[in-house]
Amino acid sequence: MTEPVQRHFDRTVLPLPDTPVGGKVAPTVGESVMPRIEPIRPPDGAPNVVVVLLDDVGFGATATFGGPVPSPTGDALASEGLRYNRFHTTALCSPTRAALLTGRNHHVVNTGVITEFATGYDGYNSIIPRSAATVAEILRQNGYSTAAFGKWHNTPAWEVSPAGPFDRWPTGMGFEEFYGFMGGEAHQYNPGLYHGTAPIERPEEATNYHLTTDLADRMISWVRQQRSIAPDRPFFAYWAPGATHAPHQVAPEWSDAFRGQFDQGWDALREETFARQKKLGVIPDDAQLTRRHDSIPPWDSVSADRQRIAARLMEVYAGFLAHTDHEIGRIVAALKQLGEWDNTLFIYVIGDNGAAPAGGINGVFNEMVTLNGLQEQTDVVLSHLDDFGGPKANNEYPVGFAWATCTPFQFTKKFASHFGGTRNPMIVTWPDRITEGGQVRSQFHHVVDIAPTILEATGIPAPTVVNGVEQQRFDGISMLYTFNDGQATGRRQTQYFEIQGIRGLYHEGWFACTYHGKIQWKPGKLPAFSDDRWELYDLSSDYSQAVDLAEHHPDKLAELKALFDVEAERNCVFPLDDRGPMRVLGARPTIWGDRTSMSLSQGMIRMPEDIIRATLNRSYSITANIETPGDQLAQGVLLAAGGYFAGLSLYVQDGLPKFTYNYFGSKYTTIAASTQLAAGESTIAIEFDYDGGGLGLGGLAQLLVNGAVVCQERFNETVPFGFSGDEGVDIGMDSGTPAANTYHGTFPFNGTISEVTIQLR
The missing domain is CATH 3.30.1120.10 (Arylsulfatase, C-terminal domain)
Structure with a gap:
């Protein structure tokens, strides 16, 4: 006869034992007592946890913190919860997210910079170590349901591919459910989405689609499902939309509501915001408004055309932020309707860093231009004024308005030295535990403090071992002591930034x-x-x-x-x-490795842009071996890279082989054969001979069919560094936004593609 199994809940060593409890085994069932199968559960009374993290929002953007953009959801949360006015991020997105999820300083978890800029040094290789288990993994192994929605941006760039590995994707780091995008930004109308680790397209049946709305819908649906199936199991949801990172895209009814509200310019806007902040009490009475840095022009010195552009860009941004607040309100309403609100710890961080200055001095219609080190002309931007906020716009406001939305601080995103880059608003609500709603908390805290706060709130200790790996120290300090004691002495005494x-x-x-x-x-x-x-x-x-x-x-x-x-x-x-x-350059692995050619198969979509980026600033060829149908004209994409904002596409249209090069959405060059393909096997290729001697130069493009040149054209310039922040490379279709302006939608190929080979020359 065996002894009954005893369960020991030492929650510092994960995973917890999941063997049945009690009972007795005897020679026959009649003499035995059946053990109880008891699922692992968190400590009694453990709350649900929701973390909302916005992207690229300055301290003085939302009305909840004195800004110009109405934020009724933020106001309502602040009235029943707490506003933190000395809370800090790292000044950049991937580092902030890694610190939030692990409770460790961003360099300690190798995320000292965004994943795309990883190098081989400790602190910068973008490989979050297994010795720093995420709070999601800890909660999951303690019985929580876990899900992440929206932006991830914490997987090494060379691992974001159909080949994985997937252990550093969200579903490998503690989240049972993931619906969102893997990179640093997303198109709001045609995002590059993943469900788990599988690339998917936006819902086909959706009308007036917007990613932020989709993410809110997905979270609400997931929570309802959890409550229906496992009502006694608390959940942890991490909701991190692409808003308000560029592209600033929102329906006109949201942006048009702000018409004329920013014509006074950024200098006056800062004065107005500063006055509101003092009236609200979100900054001290003796706080000073910092001066404008000499590198930012005074509003009155900006030309009338540039003022017109800047004001409209800010109107679109304001609409984007207001729409985001609305969608968060839908999530809050759903939690209340389900009866989950009172015992939900809701942590709302308004920005993973300060407002983004990527629009430069003048603001941009297509941010990819400036990210490639180039400059848009005023007349080009003016010609697109009515397109701002739409699907073909990758617009970003000028640095003057970014700085204004960081009032009262100096500088913006990326400035780890000044609070314009690192001080972000945070609101915390938990009706069952926070009894002093509507107050401001001013203890100095940092994003690494969120994970320890969650663990203390749930009654779960920081583990010493997770999945057999000894865990490194937490750098964070729980903020729970501030919830009901506004005068408590701050416990964080030291924090570095870099x-x-x-x-x-x-x-x-x-x-x-x-x-x-x-x-x-x-x-x-x-x-x-x-x-x-x-x-x-x-x-x-x-x-x-x-x-x-x-x-x-x-x-x-x-x-x-x-x-x-x-x-x-x-x-x-x-x-x-x-x-x-x-x-x-040469600092991190790439999909290519040491190869000079790569063959891809039909159906491979949303592959990393690293694949096509290897062809930039050099000669290359793309060759597709295909079989066309005999009963209809050949149609569709063979290889596409990028999208609206820059890219290229090799395709067949009405039986004619074609190649389009998209130079930042402002100049499309298409070369096409004049003879339709015969049914059966064919080879279509583009050969590009780069001029050499610099970046972004031109070259000769030749289109070949079955080895013979059928047309050619010189390109005067090419994209030097990258096509997009969120689109990749597709074979057999064009996912996301189309790279060419001669077709619409995904334009799938109606024949068979044996392979497409990219050859570096």
């Missing part, structure tokens, strides 16, 4: 920082790190980093600079690297 050489350190009320002379919208030669000018702020009396005390307290500055080095060494920040895209 993004691409821009750095800062908070310590016991002081802040030392340097922006390393690095102005994204005004590139120039950077100083040596040893020559950086550091600033010093006393945050006990200077909420907004307005008064630099470096010259008055040199000893304190020296102390904090030395402490930064200690923290940098401890957190794998070194070596400092201030390079941009050039840092990745």
